[in-house]
Amino acid sequence: MKTSKKTILVTLALLLISVCNEQAFCDAAGDSLSRTLGTFDIMNSLNNLPAVKKVSKWHNAYGQGLIITTNHYDIYTTLMEPLMLRQIPAFMESAHRAYQQQLPKPIKTETRLKIYLFENRNQWEKFTKEFAGASAEAYMQITKGAYYLNGACVTYNIGRTSTFSVLAHEGWHQFNSKHFAFRLPSWLDEGIATLFEKSKYEKGNFSFQPDMNLGRLGALKQSIVSKNMIPLRKLIALNPGQVVHNTDSVVAFYGQSYALVRFLREDDYGRRLRKYQSLLLGALRGTWEIDPRLKEIAADRNIPMTVQFNEYVSTKLFELYIGEDFNTIEKQYLAYCNKIVYNIRLKNKK
Numbered sequence: 001m002k003t004s005k006k007t008i009l010v011t012l013a014l015l016l017i018s019v020c021n022e023q024a025f026c027d028a029a030g031d032s033l034s035r036t037l038g039t040f041d042i043m044n045s046l047n048n049l050p051a052v053k054k055v056s057k058w059h060n061a062y063g064q065g066l067i068i069t070t071n072h073y074d075i076y077t078t079l080m081e082p083l084m085l086r087q088i089p090a091f092m093e094s095a096h097r098a099y100q101q102q103l104p105k106p107i108k109t110e111t112r113l114k115i116y117l118f119e120n121r122n123q124w125e126k127f128t129k130e131f132a133g134a135s136a137e138a139y140m141q142i143t144k145g146a147y148y149l150n151g152a153c154v155t156y157n158i159g160r161t162s163t164f165s166v167l168a169h170e171g172w173h174q175f176n177s178k179h180f181a182f183r184l185p186s187w188l189d190e191g192i193a194t195l196f197e198k199s200k201y202e203k204g205n206f207s208f209q210p211d212m213n214l215g216r217l218g219a220l221k222q223s224i225v226s227k228n229m230i231p232l233r234k235l236i237a238l239n240p241g242q243v244v245h246n247t248d249s250v251v252a253f254y255g256q257s258y259a260l261v262r263f264l265r266e267d268d269y270g271r272r273l274r275k276y277q278s279l280l281l282g283a284l285r286g287t288w289e290i291d292p293r294l295k296e297i298a299a300d301r302n303i304p305m306t307v308q309f310n311e312y313v314s315t316k317l318f319e320l321y322i323g324e325d326f327n328t329i330e331k332q333y334l335a336y337c338n339k340i341v342y343n344i345r346l347k348n349k350k
Helices: 005-018 024-036 039-047 082-100 121-131 133-139 160-179 186-196 214-225 247-270 273-285 292-299 307-322 326-340
Strands: 054-057 066-069 073-077 113-118 146-149 152-156 199-202 205-208
Touching: 039 054, 039 066, 039 082, 066 082, 073 082, 082 160, 082 186, 082 199, 082 205, 113 121, 113 160, 121 133, 121 152, 133 146, 146 160, 152 160, 160 186, 160 199, 186 247, 186 307, 214 247, 214 326, 247 273, 247 326, 273 307, 292 307
Parallel strands: 073 113, 113 152
Antiparallel strands: 054 066, 066 073, 146 152, 199 205
């Protein structure tokens, strides 16, 4: 998969705008417990979980490790923190179900997806230098987070909430890259990924709460208050690499893409939901009505997705599938943005 350096830095590092800091006592408790339990004890505790099919040792160059197999994932991990490990299988299976719910009906998925979760950044860096090849230098500039490359999601422990958030975000990119015939326009791909950044754990399962994603909602309100909103026609044509040097524009792009996906799914009692799902089905099945040469680019993820391709295809698809007057839909979209951020309080800038 060929990816520009600018795009890597935006889509992989800046997705963490929305991530919350983890509470220190949770990490301390996990560290203490992991020191008292051996690998064998941890394996036994995982084997009894409903979401886990198998647990085996992972022999690697980075540290003691496990391979946790679920219905849809092979999770390679050196993280030996029992509290997190017991939740990760159910979390990823819950995320997989949530990805499927973007479509009118679930699709059959036979090949398990691969995740690498490391205990610390040193292990992650060592792995990345080998795994990312010529792109490793760009990935190493990520201060904390996750990336998706060569079919795998790769991250390290940055606290339970943050780690789960970036895994779910990158997991969506992994899911559609594996199963969709066509790659998605930037606003749609990133907008959907933000829907999974906030989750709630209850009775062994996770539910995802897009309406509680305070990081994206705060970013959206900041864009509204500062009058930095990107016009709709420009937003859907943007590649995030085009705004990498402008922090306000990056914040606006991700916040507005998050809001646009929610708008298409939720506004006016979901009257555009079927159109939204038809757009995704076209990508899944490879049936978009676009120029044959553009179909080749959309289908071949080894061909770089240029600014011109993203701009043309995004605009064309929006017109084909959403099919509404831009001026009218933009007014409704802006009204929706104002509605969902109404109760959000912004932090004062010093």
